[in-house]
Amino acid sequence: MARSFALLVALALGAISCGTADPPPSATGRPASVNDPRFTHVSAYGVSAEVPGDWVATPATDAEYATGVSASPGPGRLVPGDQGLLATRVDATEVGAPSDLYYLAAKGPMMAQIRANNRCTITGTHVYADHAPAAITGRAQSPGDFVASAQGTCSMHHHRTRWSYFVAAPGFGPAQARGIPGSGLYMIMAATAAAPGSSRVLHRLVQHVRFGQDGAADFVSAVAKQPV
Numbered sequence: 001m002a003r004s005f006a007l008l009v010a011l012a013l014g015a016i017s018c019g020t021a022d023p024p025p026s027a028t029g030r031p032a033s034v035n036d037p038r039f040t041h042v043s044a045y046g047v048s049a050e051v052p053g054d055w056v057a058t059p060a061t062d063a064e065y066a067t068g069v070s071a072s073p074g075p076g077r078l079v080p081g082d083q084g085l086l087a088t089r090v091d092a093t094e095v096g097a098p099s100d101l102y103y104l105a106a107k108g109p110m111m112a113q114i115r116a117n118n119r120c121t122i123t124g125t126h127v128y129a130d131h132a133p134a135a136i137t138g139r140a141q142s143p144g145d146f147v148a149s150a151q152g153t154c155s156m157h158h159h160r161t162r163w164s165y166f167v168a169a170p171g172f173g174p175a176q177a178r179g180i181p182g183s184g185l186y187m188i189m190a191a192t193a194a195a196p197g198s199s200r201v202l203h204r205l206v207q208h209v210r211f212g213q214d215g216a217a218d219f220v221s222a223v224a225k226q227p228v
Contacts, residue, residue, distance in 0.1 A: 045059060055072055056074075080165070084190070107169075145172070147169075162199065173222075180212045
C-alpha cells in the first residue's frame with residue numbers, strides 16, 4: 001500500500017512539472033486571448049481540450065498510468081509558473097491501488113506543493129465534495145470522494161502567471177458515473193500570463209477540458225447536492 005500511495009502522490013504532483021522528453025523549440029509566447037478565433041481542439045487518450053492555436057499540444061504521459069493532453073506556447077512546462085495546460089486522468093484499473101489512496105492524493109500533495117512555493121500564491125479555493133473513505137473514518141458507506149478547485153498567481157522566470165486547478169477523485173460517490181470508466185483521479189492545471197482577460201482565458205481552458213464526454217462542471221454538478 002505504501003508503494004501505491006507513493007505512486008499516486010507522484011501522479012498528483014505531476015502537474016507541477018509536466019515536461020516532455022523533447023520540448024518544442026519555441027519561445028514563451030504572447031498572452032493568450034479569450035477572443036482569439038484560433039483556439040483549437042486537441043485530444044489524447046480520451047482527454048480533450050481547447051487551446052490557443054499557437055500553442056503546441058502533446059500527449060501527456062509523464063507519469064506511469066497518468067494519461068491525457070498537455071499544451072503550451074513554448075518549452076516551459078512548469079505549470080503553473082509558465083503558460084500551459086495539463087489535463088490527465090489516472091487509470092485505477094492499471095494502478096490497482098485502493099480507492100482511499102486516490103482521495104488522499106487528490107486532497108493533499110498538489111496544493112501542499114504550491115503552498116510551499118514562495119513564488120506562488122493561492123487566491124481562492126472551493127471544495128465541492130470531501131468525504132473521507134470508510135477505511136479512514138471508520139464510517140460505513142462513505143462515498144470516499146474529493147472534488148475541488150483552486151486559483152492563484154505565480155511570479156517566476158521574470159514574468160507573472162495566473163493559474164487555475166481542478167481535481168476530482170470520484171471514489172464511490174455520484175461523480176463515479178462521470179468521466180472515463182475505471183479512472184480514479186482527474187486533474188486539470190492551466191496557467192496564462194497575468195494580463196487583462198486572463199481570468200476568462202483560464203475559465204475557457206479549464207471548462208473546455210473533457211474526460212470522455214464530461215468536464216469539470218459535470219463532476220461538480222454530480223456532487224453538488226451532497227453535504228461536504
